[in-house]
Amino acid sequence: MLLDSINSPADLKKIPENELGELAKEIRQVLITKLAAHGGHVGPNLGTVELEIAMHYVFNSPVDRLVFDVSHQSYAHKIITGRREAFTDPSKYDEDSGFTNPEESEHDWFNIGHTSTSISLASGLAKARDLAGDHYNVVTVIGDGSLSGGEAFEGFDVVGEMGTNFITIVNDNGMSIAENHGGLYKNLKALREGNGVASTNYFTAMGFDYRFLKDGNNVEELIAALRELKDIDHPVVLHICTEKGLGYEPAETHKEIWHWHNPFDIATGKTVHAAAGKLDEVQAATAAANNASAAADELASYEKLSAQWLMDKIEHDPRFVVITSGTPMVVNFTKERRDKAGKQFVDVGIAEETAVAMASGLAKNGAIPVYAFSGTFVQRAYDQIMQDLCINDNPAVLLDFSSSVYGMNDVTHLSLCDIAMMGNIPNLVYLAPTCAEEYVAMLEWATTQRDHPVAIRVPATGMVVTGVKDTTDYSKLNTFSMTHRGSGVAIVGIGDFFPFAESLAKRLNEELGIDATLINPKFITGLDTAMLADLERDHTLVLTLEDGQLQGGFGEKIASFYGPTAMRVKNYGIQKSFPDRYVPAQLLAQNGVTLADMTDDVRKLIAE
Amino acid sequence: MLLDSINSPADLKKIPENELGELAKEIRQVLITKLAAHGGHVGPNLGTVELEIAMHYVFNSPVDRLVFDVSHQSYAHKIITGRREAFTDPSKYDEDSGFTNPEESEHDWFNIGHTSTSISLASGLAKARDLAGDHYNVVTVIGDGSLSGGEAFEGFDVVGEMGTNFITIVNDNGMSIAENHGGLYKNLKALREGNGVASTNYFTAMGFDYRFLKDGNNVEELIAALRELKDIDHPVVLHICTEKGLGYEPAETHKEIWHWHNPFDIATGKTVHAAAGKLDEVQAATAAANNASAAADELASYEKLSAQWLMDKIEHDPRFVVITSGTPMVVNFTKERRDKAGKQFVDVGIAEETAVAMASGLAKNGAIPVYAFSGTFVQRAYDQIMQDLCINDNPAVLLDFSSSVYGMNDVTHLSLCDIAMMGNIPNLVYLAPTCAEEYVAMLEWATTQRDHPVAIRVPATGMVVTGVKDTTDYSKLNTFSMTHRGSGVAIVGIGDFFPFAESLAKRLNEELGIDATLINPKFITGLDTAMLADLERDHTLVLTLEDGQLQGGFGEKIASFYGPTAMRVKNYGIQKSFPDRYVPAQLLAQNGVTLADMTDDVRKLIAE
Missing domain, CATH: 3.40.50.970 (Thiamin diphosphate (ThDP)-binding fold, Pyr/PP domains)
Known part of the structure; x- marks a missing residue:
């Protein structure tokens, strides 16, 4: 050679x-x-x-x-x-x-x-x-x-x-x-x-x-x-x-599907699926939360669910427009779906700034735009989200995919800072569903309200289907959901880490006999101050658990809220850094985000 | 008519x-x-x-x-x-x-x-x-x-x-x-x-x-x-x-100076200076901190100081390059200075993304780039700061002007989120000088070190000249400066709000007899955990005071640090919002950031 x-x-x-x-x-x-x-x-x-x-x-x-x-x-x-x-x-x-x-x-x-x-x-x-x-x-x-x-x-x-x-x-x-x-x-x-x-x-x-x-x-x-x-x-x-x-x-x-490809059989071109490994704690928690058999079927991904939901809306409402910026498969808009959506689908090419501005203009002019993207790339539109969209408070909808420790793990494709970025922009409502039912309810609300831009942080840890319809009125902004009221310790588990918070609650019960309160905040961009204040009656410790960077994130806001009080707060997430080609469970473990470490922390904190 | x-x-x-x-x-x-x-x-x-x-x-x-x-x-x-x-x-x-x-x-x-x-x-x-x-x-x-x-x-x-x-x-x-x-x-x-x-x-x-x-x-x-x-x-x-x-x-x-202009006399075109009003609390604190008569002279602005310092470097070191993106007067690079700097000055036009990327390339290739901008506009380069610059960890220097409650006050020109934006990006060192001497020392360090991108938050409340040379070794990252050690209460005053923190300390002493500890953190992008932990010995309350949005900001990080401890923390700054054409002192007052309100808060918090 x-x-x-x-x-x-x-x-x-x-x-x-x-x-x-x-x-x-x-x-x-x-x-x-x-x-x-x-x-x-x-x-x-x-x-x-x-x-x-x-x-x-x-x-x-x-x-x-x-x-x-x-x-x-x-x-x-x-x-x-x-x-x-x-x-x-x-x-x-x-x-x-x-x-x-x-x-x-x-x-x-x-x-x-x-x-x-x-x-x-x-x-x-x-x-x-x-x-x-x-x-x-x-x-x-x-x-x-x-x-x-x-x-x-x-x-x-x-x-x-x-x-x-x-x-x-x-x-x-x-x-x-x-x-x-x-x-x-x-x-x-x-x-x-x-x-x-x-x-x-x-x-x-x-x-x-x-x-x-x-x-x-x-x-x-x-x-x-x-x-x-x-x-x-x-x-x-x-x-x-x-x-x-x-x-x-x-x-x-087939140039599009071969732009990037999973491992494949050279002779046939068919994808080779690696044998599934042992589930890590987060994945196991997600699986445990998944009650419905639907999770196993063809629709069992947020991408496909999104695509089906959007295609249905497009078919029934001419105001609906789906926007992508060069990556339609992020929301599973296959060639077939793009063709079917016709003029109600816009791929602006790799041009996130314009995608956001266009969504703002569409919303201002009576249409219902939904812009779907990978979190890492929408960073290019930070100013447009703030200026073109949020100052104008136009009701465009943003779907953020793969912002997660479980998203792309090349250092250049991380999206661990989405909460630090989008969670701190005035007027924006950033939502974190924990399951398919909540996601659909959020989509329904976001695309019917006309008051604010809404972003949804689509879970990246796998789809949870609870089988229970979500009837939340999301127009009551910053209303957290308390799924269990215990005492002593409260756990706030955001979005796709909520099942992990449930696992932690179980572990705290088993190991420490703590009946922890469990909160699904749903809203990233604001605090349910009434609920949080009420916890002060009979709780001494609040844990926050988020799937992303701690600095600028959600947990810090809870810590700041309780800062002047006697409540102890411990924030869990990833320390500011640029990890490269990491294994999620290892990265979490390095940051003390394991059931064992968190349980140990609680043991120490409540003993003080 | x-x-x-x-x-x-x-x-x-x-x-x-x-x-x-x-x-x-x-x-x-x-x-x-x-x-x-x-x-x-x-x-x-x-x-x-x-x-x-x-x-x-x-x-x-x-x-x-x-x-x-x-x-x-x-x-x-x-x-x-x-x-x-x-x-x-x-x-x-x-x-x-x-x-x-x-x-x-x-x-x-x-x-x-x-x-x-x-x-x-x-x-x-x-x-x-x-x-x-x-x-x-x-x-x-x-x-x-x-x-x-x-x-x-x-x-x-x-x-x-x-x-x-x-x-x-x-x-x-x-x-x-x-x-x-x-x-x-x-x-x-x-x-x-x-x-x-x-x-x-x-x-x-x-x-x-x-x-x-x-x-x-x-x-x-x-x-x-x-x-x-x-x-x-x-x-x-x-x-x-x-x-x-x-x-x-x-x-x-004179098209450039008449692009935007202060009030002027029509006959002569000369600027009309409004009679100076009563100083508000922040301005008074800045004035009080200003010990040196130099503050009154021609150089008494950070813009002019920056320009002079940069021109001097340009003259003596061919590696120095000043970059601006359409607004050279942000750093007082007049036509005369631009001409004199010659090829060591680059105005990329309104193109912040490229300005940041170019700075990264310059730094990678051995030059010393200093990119000066208004904070509101650099939001357009969020992704470039993160990807092109910070992942590559190239030693470019960014000078952020008018990120402050005292910056531009049109809703479209706010820069209240710079800490939420730049303060949470890995590898970036974001510095907040409190006076001219610190600013110069930071410039010297930033442009001689080759380890990290460094941004400096240039104060917007007016220049303080202490007359005391700053000999800090800024290579010891995240080392805060404790200017006074008292007990009970500590005040962390960031950058141009440090003089305001000094005023608060004085007020607490006068009204409550508290000998408050005073901290000038200098570093926005990291915590001096040793110093903060040491405060737990004899302090029960830490106040943070920052000139910008609370959400995603500096104070929240202090609150998160002390979250698991008995330390009480109160963060002062501006609540997430889009204020338009506001009066700074009023906006601060609406957010409880007045000496009277903060003193009242302390009175209550230490009584609990």
Whole structure:
């Protein structure tokens, strides 16, 4: 194998140019083998093997700085830059992250995972180079799907007047995670079809020079094109067309589902389900809370439940609009559902800021918008949630998925700060359902009231179906639900950690004989001060349990409320940090969030 | 006066077209008179009088929806839509906000103040219209300076494929608040100079149709152009050129300083300083803490101190770079300073996301970036601070100005949530100086250490100069400073509220005979747990005092720390809300943050 000799870009450069096509085949085979066993970003990596070979063949990394947008497509780059074994040796598959990572290699400049950041980040590298009087190349790779994010535009605009070496390779595979959306993509299409010539050109309008290469999977043509740009003295875009998923037929054919994929059988492309492991405490609590057999059926996920509920509303009410920002599958809006919803579905592309603002405008103008997203990405719309939506107090509905310790666990995809972010914005009502019935009741209320923006923190620990309809009047804001009144100790368990709070109550009863009061607050953005004050009569300790970061979170508000009183309060959650590729139960244990540790704490606290 | 007859757009339409030029003159005179007495956005409003007359002459507001970006230029619109007296009657000058406001008028769709939002907000209005099967016009006005913000681009991109009526008027006056920056502006210039024709066109690249009108201050030509676009069935940009500050010579000549201006003398253009009122408690505390006569001299503002300090560093160290995002005067980077700093100054335009990412890239590549901003606007870069900067832990420095109850008091320009936002991001070190000496020591440390991103919350209550050099070693993170050790009660006063905490200590001593411990935490992003734990020996009550929102803030962390203990904690600050055009002392009083109320609280709490 040619690949065996490559431990650095210098080794790559020793291979004759006419053998690089063969090397690409080898790398592609390695990728397919690892991805089948391990899961990961299939389409993006298979499409850019030749590009990354060519980049390292022409440029001199790490002197020349190579920056990959999202960096989910950087596997070939990793293989070439000394990390081959993380792809060829199954025992080392987990050694490297799925993204560029400066802790792994001097060839990686940033830990990246969110889209549309590469040009802005690299603008700083270029500026620092120029200040130091150096002359190396700064090269960025950005996919067409990432172009729609505001930060990418800002980056083009800023670099467009820098008048210095800056090479941006636009990797155009004709789609985002799902279809591309936006007027810009008409221009990209025109440029593709015109072989780089069209009546207008976004990139030159931004102040960049522009080159076009049709066959972006031809390594020799790529090398020629990049050689021409090396050491250029101004910003230039090289627009190349690549085939997403190239070399693995299922990924070529079904590009959306193969953007990221679980482990699969190479021959059939079918998903391989790992044998279920032992449930951890949180998962066991969720399972224990799950009384209804429905949980086992096809609808037993909040994503599918959401999609069905929304499709039903769309069908019966023309005012309903579902918005997503590039990730419709977050709410299980399959191609079929998107087509069926028609004009009542809007994918704005990767553009969370506009998604929130559009939702505000829709709500203001009489429609019923529901914007569904992954918590980690909506961080990009913090100001829009505050300014465009909440100052205006328009009744848009936000569905926050996978904000949880049990959400995505790459450091760049964490959503542990959603409560710190959304829980502290005035006018916003942020709700935390503990089961499917509450979730549906919250959806019904949120989409019929016209008073406030409402966000719902969709549980990420698995769906609980209690079989009992929720008849709560959610217009009575900040009314907590006390599911059991005991005495001495009260446990406030928020959202998907409520079943865990139930388990804790059981444990306290068994081990300490405590009849703990159990509270399901439902509202994250306010306190039920009457209920909390009433606890002072016959409780001395309140525990709070939340699925996210403690700092800025919900528990701190309870602590502040009781601050002037004799009530003791202990907050449980995750200490402020950026954990990477962690195991949830371990992270919780490190933070003392286990039934054993919490029971011990209570034992000590009530003895004082 | 023609103006006297106008109480609605219907009245405007009764005026013959050839008299509208006269009306524009009258409105301009009214604006100058009010602005001279009241202060406000001078340049933007004087430049768009004809445009707003033409819009209301052609369109049928509020059936047709008119949305103004930032809406700082909407005064003529307000005058035409029934709010004339707020501009002609001095006793009513304060009745209306400086921005569009749905609470004032059905002709206003959003409460707006941040830039670059209009197209995205209006995309929702248009979508709701289409869903309802209606056919009115959706019209937005956006200035050239606002185009550089990512949300504007996202909006263009999304609307560019909507294929429906959407009219965007690009009001091109050739500058932002300061100079325009970005590659896009080369394209705008080419379009201006080519009478709407250039080799490429940003707006058509976004999928918009495009029209050009050179004389955007000619009301009859504007009317003709808008009539042509009315009821158009697809998105179109009308690019017009206007003169910022038109009709008031000083504002025409010195556009940057007349973008927004304090009250002024019309004849000379000189600023009129209001007679100083009685100091409120916070201001008095700040004054009392100010021992040095230097406070009275020319350098006695944190803005000027910052600028001088930064210019000195720039001169002596080529690695230093100052970044601003469209508002260089935030850190007193005058035109002269910008020119002198040369390539060591970067104004990215209104593009906070890229400013943060660029700072991260600069720091990663060996430079020393200092990004200065108003707290309210950096909210747009929440995700970039977290992802691009803090996950990568690059040593960029952020200077946060006017995050304070004493900052801008328009609801759209509040920065009361900066602690909730930046105080809860992992890896970030957020510092709160209480005086000039601490500020300088923090700047020195922040720009020499290479371990973490550091943000500094620059005080907004006025500069305190103690005359005592600060020799703190800030590399010992989260080490609080105890300036006095008493017993019983401890007061933690953060940043610019530390002098206020000193006043409270004095009051507690005088009224209750309490020798309160005084703590200046300096670090917002972490607790000095050793010092706090030590207080438990001989204190029963800790008060926290912060200049911002309580929820998600600093005090809650202290409450959570002491939650499991017998220590009582009382947090002082502002309850979560969106106050608008408030008086700081009143807002504080409403929240119980007065010396009298706090003293009363202590009296009660220690008696329990």
